[in-house]
Amino acid sequence: MITGSQVALVTPMLDNGDIDWEKLDKLVDFHLAQGTDAIVAVGTTGESATLNCNEHCDVIQRVVKRVAGRIAVIAGTGANSTSEAIELTLAAKAAGADACLLVTPYYNKPTQEGLFQHxxxxxxxxxxxQILYNVPGRTACDMLPETVLRLSRITNIVGIKEATGDLDRAKYLIDNSPQGFAVYSGDDATAVELMLLGGHGNISVTANVAPKAMAELCRSAIDGNKVEARELNSKLDPLHQDLFLESNPIPVKWALHEMGLVDAGIRLPLTPLAEEKRDILKKTLSLCALI
Structure with missing residues (x-):
């Protein structure tokens, strides 16, 4: 089971929107040095929605090669077409990924039976x-706990990234899923409490900018050290909030640019962080001693 702090890695880009392969390598090295437990390549934060199929597969392959087995690599391979999800998942396996993260099909709004069959x-x-990924705020599709539990009985479906922030739902899944099925947070603001309930880690946006602190937080929470975990989380809470001043990954890419780790590139229809919000995020980065 993959546990701990799993960064939902950005895909660095040049100002013209091309993937910056050199900076991608450096980001991987940064996370290896800072103690991140796993890297999620080409998820929502990695701009999966605007990478073409070849780029998607190339980023996964590049991350796997750079990590070289030192930590786990989870490949984002979800799609709103079942055949496309299979194609991406096959490519991730061929590239050597340790697991795949599959978001619920978006836009077409399948039924619960459709989700199960998908x-x-x-x-x-x-x-x-394979790890399920439920984020109805982005997909307009909510995979209900009963459907998750049905899927948890399939041998190679090994966990879920639950990004609703609903701790009652998370506790229900933790208490009722079979042994070996992992429940991960996909919501930085509530992740510490999910892990203290018995969750297995956090697939994190905040870990992009504060990987060492997030790794320490996750270890404390998974070990059940409530006081320490909550204290660590209180220091990171401003980041949990301000990295969502606009749609993810707009703020986190701008933050990484401000930290000197990537260029400012982002792909349309996303645009760089609005000028009036940059000072807010800059103050938060300074407060957290990141710039």
């Missing part, structure tokens, strides 16, 4: 550990 079909088609 994930079952992908799991049966590709023999690699």
């Amino acid at each position: 994930y079952k079909t992908v799991a049966e088609a590709v023999d690699i550990p």
Whole structure:
């Protein structure tokens, strides 16, 4: 089981929107040095929605090669087409990813039975550990706990990234899922409490800018050290909030640019962080001793 702080890695880009492969390598090295437990490549934060299929697969392959087995690599391979999700998941397996993260199909709004059949079909088609990803605020599709528990009985469906921030739902999944099925937070603001309830880690936006602190936070929370975990989280809470001043990954890419780790590139229809919000985030980065 993959546990701990799992960074939802940005895909660095040049000002013209091309992928910056050199900076991608450096970001991977940064996380290896800072103690991140796993890297999620080409998820929502990695701008999966605007990378073409070849770029998507190339980023996964590049991250796997750079990590070289030192930590786990989870490849984002979800799609609103089941056949496309299978294609991406096959490519991730061929690239050597340790697991795949599959977001619920977006826009077409499947039924709960449709969700079950979608994930079952992908799991049966590709023999690699697969993590469900529920984020209805972005997909307009909410995978209910009962559907998750049905899917948890499929051998290579090994966990869920639950990004609703609903701790009652998370506790229900933790208490009722089979042994070996991981429940991860996908919401930095509530992640510490989910882990203290028995969750297994956090797939994090904040970890992009504060990887060492997030790794320490996750270890404390998973170990059940409530006082220490909450104290660490209180220091990071301004980041949890301000990295969502605009749609993710707009603020986090600007923050990484301010930290000198990436260029300012981002792809349309996303645009750089609005001028009037930059001072807010800059003050938060300074408060957290990141600039």
